[in-house]
Each structure stands twice: as C-alpha cells, then as structure tokens.
Amino acid sequence: MNRKSLIFGAIYFILFSLLFMVVTSWFVSREGGGRWDAKDKIALVRIEGMIVDSKVIVEELHRFSGDESIKAILLRIDSPGGAVAPSQEIYDEVLRIREEDGKTVVTSMGTVAASGGYYIASATDIIFANPGTLTGSIGVIMELTNFQGLFEKVGLKSVTIKSGKNKDVGSPFREMKKEERALLQDVLDDVHSQFIEAVSQGRSLEIGTVRALADGRIFTGRQAKTVGLVDELGSLDAAVKMTAKLVGIEGEPRLVETKQKLSFFDLMRSQVFGLLERPNLPVSSVRLEYLFSF
Numbered sequence: 151m152n153r154k155s156l157i158f159g160a161i162y163f164i165l166f167s168l169l170f171m172v173v174t175s176w177f178v179s180r181e182g183g184g185r186w187d188a189k190d191k192i193a194l195v196r197i198e199g200m201i202v203d204s205k206v207i208v209e210e211l212h213r214f215s216g217d218e219s220i221k222a223i224l225l226r227i228d229s230p231g232g233a234v235a236p237s238q239e240i241y242d243e244v245l246r247i248r249e250e251d252g253k254t255v256v257t258s259m260g261t262v263a264a265s266g267g268y269y270i271a272s273a274t275d276i277i278f279a280n281p282g283t284l285t286g287s288i289g290v291i292m293e294l295t296n297f298q299g300l301f302e303k304v305g306l307k308s309v310t311i312k313s314g315k316n317k318d319v320g321s322p323f324r325e326m327k328k329e330e331r332a333l334l335q336d337v338l339d340d341v342h343s344q345f346i347e348a349v350s351q352g353r354s355l356e357i358g359t360v361r362a363l364a365d366g367r368i369f370t371g372r373q374a375k376t377v378g379l380v381d382e383l384g385s386l387d388a389a390v391k392m393t394a395k396l397v398g399i400e401g402e403p404r405l406v407e408t409k410q411k412l413s414f415f416d417l418m419r420s421q422v423f424g425l426l427e428r429p430n431l432p433v434s435s436v437r438l439e440y441l442f443s444f
Contacts, residue, residue, distance in 0.1 A: 190399045192390065193223045194407040197240070201232030201266045201444075204239040210408050211240070215247040220406070221397040222254040223247065224389060225274060231265025231287065231444040234341055241348060244273040254396050258389035259283045259380075264368055266444035268379070269345060272352035275396075278389040279371030279380045286374060288345055289366030290338045291443060297322045345444065353378070 193214035197207060214220045225244075231237070247253050257263070257271040259279040264287035271277050271285075279285055301307065301323065308323035319330045342364070350360045355378060363377055374380040382392065394403040 190221045190397075191219050191404045191406050192393055192397075192399070193217075193220045194405045195223060195225050196407065197225060197227045197229055197267065197270060198260075199229060201229055201236050201240070201270075203233075204236035204243075207240050208243045211243050211247060213408075215251045215253055220253070221399060222256065222393045224393050224405075225255065225257045225270070226260060226386060227257055227263040227267045227271055228260030229264075229267035230262050231267055231269075233266070233443050234290070237266035237269045237444055238344075238348070240270045241273045241352070244270065245352070248273075248275065254393065256389055256393045256396070258386045259285055259371065260386075265289070269348060269444055272349045272379075274352070276381045276389075276392065277379070278382045278384050278386075278392070279374060280385065281370065281372045281383050283371035283374075284368050285371060286363065286369040286379060287366060287444075288349060288360070288364035289444075290341045290345065291366075292320075292334060292338060294320050294326070295322050296325065298324055349379075 195207065195210055195214070211223065214223055244255050248255055255274045257274040257277045259267075259271065259277065260283065262284040263271055263279070264285050268285050268287065308321075310318050310321065310323070312318055316330065316333060319333060320326065346357060346360050346364050349355065349364070350357045353360070359378070363379065369377065369379065371380055371383055375383055382388070384392075390403060390405065
C-alpha cells in the first residue's frame with residue numbers, strides 16, 4: 151500500500167469517526183436520549199403564549215409519561231390563558247399522568263400563568279411561582295362587538311337567514327336581546343363552575359374557598375401563595391431542584407425537552423394573538439372558538 155493510499159485512508163477514517171460521533175450525539179440528545187442514556191431525567195414541557203390548541207402539548211406529555219428514564223415532568227407555564235377546551239384537555243392529561251402513570255408533575259410559573267394557564271397548573275403536584283408572577287384570573291370571558299350603528303351610518307344592512315331562533319346569538323349586526331344575554335350568561339356560568347371544580351380537585355381545596363377567589367382577579371405569586379393557589383416561591387432552577395428531590399434524583403438532574411418546530415402558519419398565528427393579549431386575560435378574536443375563553 152503506497153503513501154497516498156494511507157493518507158486517503160486516514161482521512162476517510164477521521165471523517166467517518168466524526169460523522170459517527172455527530173449521529174450518536176444526535177440520538178443521545180433527541181427526545182431526551184431514550185435508551186442511549188439511562189440516567190434519571192426530568193422532562194421540561196413549555197406552555198407559552200396563548201393556549202389555542204392542545205395537540206402538541208398533550209402528545210409531548212404522553213410521550214414523556216411513557217419513558218421510564220423520565221422520573222418527573224416539569225411544566226414551565228408562561229401564558230395568559232386561551233381557549234377553554236385545549237386548557238381542559240391538557241389539565242386532564244396531567245391528572246392522568248399523576249393518577250395512572252404515578253409520575254410527579256410540577257409547575258414553574260414564568261411572567262404570567264393566568265386563567266387557562268392557572269387551570270393547567272392546578273392539576274400538578276406542586277406549583278412554583280416567582281413573587282412577581284401574575285396568576286389566578288379564575289374566570290371566563292366572552293367579548294362581542296356590535297357594528298349596527300356603523301352600518302346604519304354608511305348605509306349597509308345585514309340580512310340573516312336561520313333555522314333556530316338562537317342560531318345568530320351574539321350577531322355583531324344587531325342589538326342583543328335580554329333573553330339572549332341570559333342564555334350566554336348561563337353558558338359562561340357553567341364553564342366558570344367547571345373551572346372552580348377543576349381547581350378545587352387539583353389543589354385539594356374546598357369549593358367555597360376557590361369560589362371566593364374566582365371572581366376573575368389576578369394575584370402576584372406572593373399573594374397567590376398566601377391564599378393557597380401556589381405552594382412555593384422560587385425560580386425555574388428552584389423548581390428543578392425540588393422536583394429532583396421529590397423523585398429521589400441525587401446530584402444535578404438532567405433536563406430534557408422536545409424542540410418544537412413551528413410552521414409559518416403557527417408563527418403568524420402566535421404573532422397575531424400575541425397582539426391581542428392582555429396582562430391578565432386573553433382578548434377574544436372574531437373567530438368563534440376565541441370568543442369564549444379563559
């Protein structure tokens with residue numbers, strides 16, 4: 151074998167070794183490592199921005215709950231709330247993980263974890279908040295806009311054809327009738343009761359105790375701890391250490407999380423609804439599913 155062949159062989163060996171290390175590192179880091187790393191781990195699941203869909207979060211929770219190397223799940227919630235059903239679906243999955251899989255689930259609140267964000271947090275074993283976190287906002291909101299006066303000024307008239315007298319309840323083209331307002335109020339009151347019951351169950355608090363706090367007001371993290379809505383004050387790092395201690399992980403725990411890949415549509419939707427957020431409550435949009443929100 152000549153010198154030139156040896157040089158090329160060495161180069162190919164080095165390149166192959168580098169490629170092997172890159173691929174191996176990718177498999178080890180992907181989805182928390184799986185069977186490549188048996189070290190006890192804590193899964194970090196981020197719930198950020200408006201809660202408009204539960205599919206990705208529920209799938210992520212389900213995947214981590216079935217991984218034996220994952221000893222606990224830590225939710226990092228930084229959300230003002232959002233649509234009702236997605237919040238409820240994530241809440242139900244957290245309870246299922248605790249009750250059926252027997253895994254510890256802890257919440258660490260960021261800047262805001264209010265309304266639907268708090269709804270989800272209430273299902274976890276322990277809630278951490280920063281002293282200045284905005285949380286609570288246990289309530290339901292529906293906002294409607296009436297364009298009747300504007301239409302009359304510009305000479306426009308809406309024509310509605312319907313079957314069922316209440317099919318166009320909340321129409322922006324006419325005044326709402328008294329009985330229609332009462333109908334919508336009944337719907338909101340029922341979902342509000344569901345919110346109160348969920349917090350009562352998740353936090354092991356009396357219904358009356360939760361109801362007294364469930365007038366839509368927000369609390370700082372420190373206030374929330376005083377009234378029993380939060381367990382501990384501390385940062386994400388403090389929540390990680392407490393979670394590790396709860397599940398018997400010694401030393402510095404390894405955090406793993408799934409890197410989310412957002413489509414162009416997801417990014418645009420996030421930006422649009424980000425502009426509609428209030429500090430404590432999500433403002434509804436003109437789409438029906440967002441008219442009715444936590």
